[in-house]
Amino acid sequence: MRDFDPEATTTMRSPVKQPSLKGAGVLLAIVTVLLFPAVAFAIPGSGEFVSVFSESGREITHLYNIIAKICLVILVIVEGVLIFAILKFRRRDDDERPVQNHGNLRLEFGWTMGALLIQVYIGILTIDVMYSTEVIPDDVDMTVEAVARTWDWHFVYPDQGGLVHEDLVVPAHKTVKLEVTSQDVIHAIFIPELGVKIDAVPGRYNYWWFRADGPLGQVRVNDFATVSRPERILPQTRPDFLSRRGDATARAVTGLEQQVTFLGASPGRRVEPGAVSPYAGYNAKEYQGLCAELCGLGHWDMYFRAVVMTPSSFERWVHDMQTAVTEVDGEQAYLAECATCHGDAGQGIAENPSLVGSNIVNNPDHKEEHIEIVLMGRGAMPGFAATYNDAAVAAMVNHERVSWGNSGGEIDEDDVAALRESLGLSPFPAGGAEPVDTDDLLFQGERLYAACSSCHGADGVGPDFIPAIAGSELVLGDPADLAQVLIEGRDLDQWPGEKRPVARSMTDLQLASLLTYLRLSFGNDAGAVQPFEVEEIRRDLN
Amino acid sequence: MAAQNASVMAGPGPGEESLGVTNGKIGMWTFLVMDAMTFAGLLAGYARLRWTPGSDWPFPIEAFGVVGIQLTAFNTFVLICSSVAMVHVLAYQMRGNMKAAQGWMIATIVGGLIFLSIQGFEWTHLILDKWPFLFDSGYEAKYNLNFAATFFILTGFHGMHVAIGVIYNTIILMGMRSGKVTEEHTSTVEIAGLYWHFVDLIWILVFTFVYLI
Amino acid sequence: MEIQGKGYLSPLTEEAKTSLWVYLKEWLCSTDAKRIGVLYLAFATFMGLVGGILSILIRAQLAAPGPSVIQDASFYNALPGFHATAMIFFFIIPAFTGAANFIVPIQIGAPDMAFPKLNLAAFWILPPSALVTFAGFFFNSLPEFGWTAYPPLSTHAYSPIWGADFWVMGLILVGVSSTMAAVNFLATVFNMRCKGMKFFQLPLFTWSVVVTSFLILAATPVLTSALLMLTFERLFPGVFFFFNPEGGGDPILYQHLFWFYSHPAVYIMILPGFGIISEVIPTFSRKHIFGYPLMAWSMIAIAVLGFLVWAHHMYTTGIALEVRVGFMFLTMLIAVPTGVKIFSWLGTMWGGSLRFDTPMLFAIGFIAMFTIGGLSGVVLASVSVDIQLHDTYYVVAHIHYVLVAGSMMTLFAGIYYWYPKITGKMYNEFWGKVHFWLTAIFINVTFFVQHWLGVQGMPRRYYDYDPDFALANMISSVGSFALFAAQLIFVWNLIHSWKHGEDAKANSWYGDGFHFEWRMPSPPDHHNFHEPPEWEPIIRHHGGTHAELWERDVDGYHG
Incomplete structure (x- = not known):
């Protein structure tokens, strides 16, 4: 094997001296290829996240911008060294014999450590953002249950008396907690502009939260720029974004008959081009919601509207929904x-x-x-x-x-x-108009009462100086009075200034449950209170 | 072409056996690593399904009955004995006593066959008498489907390995009878032994997880 | 007709010299690792074209919003899954296995693989398993659950079709084939090295094949066990509920098992590429590889870490926050050894004497573009950012920068590099360069805009999309057509040059190749070496300057 032939070098293929012009051409082409991505990375806005319309979304966007900039610097260094090496060390003579070096410990240790440090830095930044965007805050204003199924969504509003709706409608600048689950296969709720994404897994709940920007206001994108988002909405003529998808339906007619139903907007939501949004009457801003996890045939067509309303519009919407007479077709x-x-x-x-x-x-x-x-x-x-x-x-x-x-x-x-x-199913909870089962109210109320029992006693009779609940006139009387005490709290002679507004942050359903429990337990017999009644009481109080 | 290959493969070729063991042994060891990972995947699935809140996993003794577990304990004993017999096959072969080696090989195979038949009996009993819900969707009583499912897939996959091992050992036995496997071919028997001990080891894991814990 | 051929290409029997049929049979039943390697490469090329056509169909549909080329959403939904299956299991992995079959025994100085018959069997499992996997195409029963096959979507209730059962079984078969090949490579490299070939003398391509084989050995069976459970659940609905919550199963369990395989699979697809680049760059730089020990150890580190990061594909499934933090740091750690490799390649080129033939162009293009894929990987490792980008086109862009600009470019570098050795002919350099430039440019055209689509929130696997994304999608589609067309040049170049190319020298690359394969005629003879070779160890001065010049023109043969 070792019959070394000194003439071997002369048998090499065409020992042409590479003209420098050719080298320059190669360089130019490489630079063009490399600059294209590098420039695209660098152009402001091109790498910018779309999730800038909620507080947590902006934090994530900010984090992305930092990481992208670090990456851009590394990219420029690597490509720069590469181009420099290509230029400087190209073979000028076929007999060139470069000096060998097998490594440089200091350099190798240096870049290993450098890479490690950058990674740790990015990791620590990310942990911060994770805790602030993912841990559900204590002061949740509203909970919505998002239920996916093939291939549509529905949203249950337990705080609004179990209202069920096909779109996610929430008040602006309120902390909304999403409880996400699925009825069949795995889906994922995705609202790009609000930074909402979590899998909907059958058999379990996943949680996410957001505080969405409403129809008004400026949006701070990052430290460098403040972009004002002009009010696009003309309340009566706001176009429905789903209608932009009408083209698909129109063209599908040429296709096979059986596929027509899959095309265009969701089958049940076929929207004519130029249609007006069903939320045009409210002061609202609409975001696109969709499914991100492959879930079969209609995966691409699980759009829903994430509608963010001003709080007053939202109240009006809830009221409209609960009182709407639905003509069933x-x-x-x-x-x-x-x-x-x-x-x-x-x-x-x-x-x-x-x-x-x-x-x-x-x-x-x-x-x-x-x-x-x-x-x-x-x-x-x-x-x-x-x-x-x-x-x-x-x-x-x-x-x-x-x-x-x-x-x-x-x-x-x-x-x-x-x-x-x-079949053992409970009657359907059609919005606030349908009464909630008294047993359900009692069940929830009992759990809520656990917090009260340390003073008022497990059987509704506490120490002498604390008012008893059993047989209390306040409890047996008008529920509105009791509700007012619970919501606003009341001064007592023993402890002036010690108001206990225990029910102020309760939802209508919770307060109704607590009221019902108080009025029907410990020998009391004053009748249940429904969530919609609580809503009216609250409206009167304000 | 085959002849040329044989000439290259027969003796240790240039540079062969850098580690001082035969290729076959390295091949079997690496195969066993892979096989162990397959079982690891199945056992991981078992563990996840069992030790998850609300899995409502039955206590094995209640699910199989005391007799069932004792029968399988005996079965485990049989498989370990068979593994011991396999050790004797190699020991006698190395001493050049091919007759005794053949005898022990038969014992090994019989051990494997007893194991398979007892397992077959157990499966029939479980499917027909103990777990009628498998084929009767209208069955009302409370039961845990995952218990049965993981049981079948773990013991079934292991049983397949035992069956393959029995066939493998039988082929070697036939080789011994026809004189193709002589006292010089210790590595052939050693490799088969590696497989057989591995199957034994896996069974002890499966037995512990599925029946005992 | 007289069949001629040099080296291992020559017919072995008199009969085969006259009859093409006998010659063909000789090839198909050959236990020679070199011939099996060529069979692997031919099969992979075919399947790569199939996968390419599938991707063309996908991009054609996505070129404009609304149904266009594919009127059937159901058919479209099957395409991404089959594109991935074809490319991963039947193109990239077999192609690297083929190259390794040819090169590894030669590089370690062995006459053949440790188990030649097992080698042949491993190859012949592939074509039938491809047929089984793609069976759905023949009787119009295509699974629509992507290549990930998440249950419950892939269970009987939601995919009640035969094609899905066949797909699952086909994948189990491919797993068997690749584990057989892995067992073979490990036994070969462990036990058949020639004198002087210590572990830390092994060429880096051989190193990469060893590490890859370990990955295959430890990861593939876990996928097999998951697919076994899935098969039982599909075939006996109502009895087995491993993954279906209706019967107490856990759909996330499948994802854990699946990604425990499929994340290492990414390294199975890229590590041999790293090995090829580590061969090509020294040859065309006339310099030994920079930091050899660190290069080997970084591959081992990537492999070990590769097993500890699978959950970063599942950040959105509701895993506890603390667990995800752990997985995030492990994921980020992988960027360290990968970065070390990139810097070491640059270090190898630094101070060298670079010549830009096609293999070197591909190697440089790989470094330039794989860096983009690696950096978008760093972006994706960050949990909060990943959750927003999960299942969007950003991820599509990332995997394609890693797999197309990574695995595929390295594969091209390897094939051009060893083409003279495999065929004994030189390929057409001009068309090779054309192929490189078209590939490099259109990879960027096709995939770079997808980053933008991703951050704007366009989800993957969508049959139809928001018309706002129309322009970027059109650019991407045009790029993909051109990219595919460029590959036809490559295939034509290979076939044409095999017939009409000029004869290759033994050490084809200006005498600069210095591993065993360049010290034997092109193409090599049957059984590689006529006498047992001996490797003269390379002594590596690590650190400091030694005025030692490049003098590895060990060109004992002139072909």
Whole structure:
């Protein structure tokens, strides 16, 4: 192996002296290639985060900007050394024999430590931001439950009497806690502009919080710039952002029939181009919400609106929702919920069964089974018991039973209510208008009372100098008086100035539960108090 | 071409055996690392499903019954005996007593077969008598599906290894009978022994996790 | 027809000299690691083109908002998963395995792999497993759960299709194949090194293959166990509920097991590339590698750390904050050995005598662009930032800077570098350079704008998107078409030059190659060495200046 041939060097391929012009060309091209990304990194705004409309979002953006700048410096150093080496050390003569060095301990140790220090610095910065953006603050103003399913969202507002809505509507500059879960596969709630993202995992809750910017106000982007976001909203004509997606629907007509339902906005939310937002009547700002975790066919089409309103608008909206008379349109509900899988005309898509001529739909004996499937779901199909009230379920079922040549006979709300009961489901909580079950109120109230029992006693009778609850006139009287004492607190002779406004930060549901518990326990028998009553009481107090 | 290869592969080629052991042994060890990781994955899944709040995991003795655990304890004993027998195979082969080696090999194989049949009996019993909910969706009683599922996948995957080991040992036994595996081929038996002891070791882990803890 | 060929390409029997069919059979049944290596490379090239076509379909659909090329959202949803499967399991990993098959035995001075038959078996598992994995294409039953296959989406209830079962089983088979290859490489390098080839004399490419094999050995079986559980859950619905919360299972458990494999898989795909660059740069710089021990140790460090960072793919799943802090620091630590490698390559070039042939161009392009991928990795390691960028196009840009500008460019560098050795012919230098420039430019055109899309909040795996993103997507799509077209030049160059290229010298790179493969004729003979080779150890003066000049023109052969 070692028959070393000194002439070997002369057998090399074409010993051409590389002209310096060629080297310059190579350099120019490399620089162009490298500058493109480097410049794009550096142009202000191009690397800027979109999440600048909430406090935590701005913190994350700020962190990103710091890290991006550090990275840019490292990138420039590496590319600079590379280009310099290419220029300086290019082979000028084929007989060049460079001096060897196998390493330099000091240099190697130096850059290892340097890299380590930078990483630790970034890590420590990140920990700060993590704690301030992720740990749920103690003073949560409002809780919203975000429930995902294939392929839509619904939002439950426990503080507003269990209202259920298809969009996330929150007051501006209030701390909102999101409780995120899923009914079927894994989804992820994502509102880029508010810096909200967390997975919706079936069988567990994940939590996130945010304080969103409202329709007014300036936004501080980072230390260097203050960008004023002009008020884009003209209350009566605000366009609906979902309507920009109308093009998709229009073009899809040329495609295969069965895919048409997947195109455009969510099937139930087909929005005409130029449509006006349903929130145009409120002073509100809308952000785009979507799903970030691959969840199957309609993953790309799980848009919802994150609507941030001024507090007064929000109150008006809640009131509107709770008092709205919902006209139930079976076809509308069917298109919104069922057409994704069963097709616009019930023909069934891919693996999903056709409803046309199906036995369950046509046979009058299977009415109950039909309702049960719609309420509870079956296989991959989700249940709608928690989303639709009896009238809506009945309308949906009837639409299926009498359309497309089916003739299964109609049902009514009472059938649905009866089946709900036989399945052991609680009646549907349709907004604040539907009463909350007294047992539920008592259950919650008992837990809340635990904080009071140290003074007032576990059985409603405390020490002599503390008013008893059992048989108290205040408790048995008008709930509004009791509520006022709990909300505002009251001076007592023994401890002047010791007001205890225990209920001031309670939600309507919580206060209603506590009131109900006080009025129905310890031998009291004064009747339950519903959350909407508490809301009225609070409105009167203000 | 095959002939040329054989000539290269027969003796230690240039630079072969840098570590002083045969390639086969290194190959088997590295394979066992990989196999151990497969079991590690399954056991990690088991641990996560079991030791999670609200998993409602039944106590194994209650789930299998005392007799069930004792039967499996006996089975464990059989497998360990079989492993000991495998040690004797190698010992006799190294001393050149191929007849005794063959006898011990038969004992090893029989041990493996007894293990498999007892496990087969246990599975049939569990599926048919003890856990009817597996095939009866209308079964009402309270039960824990994950307990059965992890049981089947862990013992099943291990049982597959035992079955492969029995076939592997049988092939070597046949080699011994036909004179292809002689006292010179100790490494062949040693490698098979490595596998067999590994299967034994894994069973002790599985037994501890699934039955005892 | 007379079949001719030099070295290992020559027919072994008289029969094969006259019959193409016999010659072909000889190749397909060969236990020669070099021939198996070429088979691997051919298979990988084919699958790479398949994966490329899938990516072209994806980009064609995304070129403009709204349904265009693909009218069926369901078909689109299957594409990203299959693109990833094809590229990861059937292109990058087999391609590196092929290069390693050819080069590793030669570099350590061995006649062949430790287990030649196992080697052949490992290769022949691949094509059938590709068929099984892609079976859904043949009977229109495509799984739509991406390559991650998160349950419950991938369970029977939400993916009730045969194609998904086949996909899962195909992946288990690929795992078996790659673990077989890994066992083989480890046994070979541990036990078949020639005299003088101590562990810290091993060429860095061989080092990288050793480390990669360890990763495969320890990580792949965990994926296998997860997929086994998934298969049982799919095949016996109602009995097995490992991952479905309906029956008490835990969907996050699957993600833990999956990423325990799939994060090391990233290093399985990039470490051999690091090894190739560590071969190419010294050759074209006429300098020994800078900081050899640190280069080897940093690969080991990357491998070890690679096992401890899997949860950084799961920051949004609701893992406790303290746990995520731990994973974040471990993730950031990985940037340290990676940075050390980049600086050491620069250190190797510093003071050298650089010549810019195609392999060197690819190596330089790799350093320049992989740095971008590495730095966006640093951005993503930061938990708060990652949560916002998770599942957006920023992540897509990051993985493609790492895998296309990283793995694929290094692969090209390796193939151009060893092409004269493998075929005995020189490739066409002009078209090689054209290929490099088109690739380098259009990788940036395709993937750089995706960073912007990501920070603006465009999620991945979307069939249709907000029209605001139209321009950037159009740029990216145009770039990807050009990128794909450039690869056709590469394939043409390989095939054409094999027939018409000029004959290669033994030490093709101006006499500067100094490992064993450059001290034998191009192409090498059957069984590599005629007599047992001996490696004269390189003595490395670490630190200080020794006025020792480059004199490694060990060109014993002139081909």
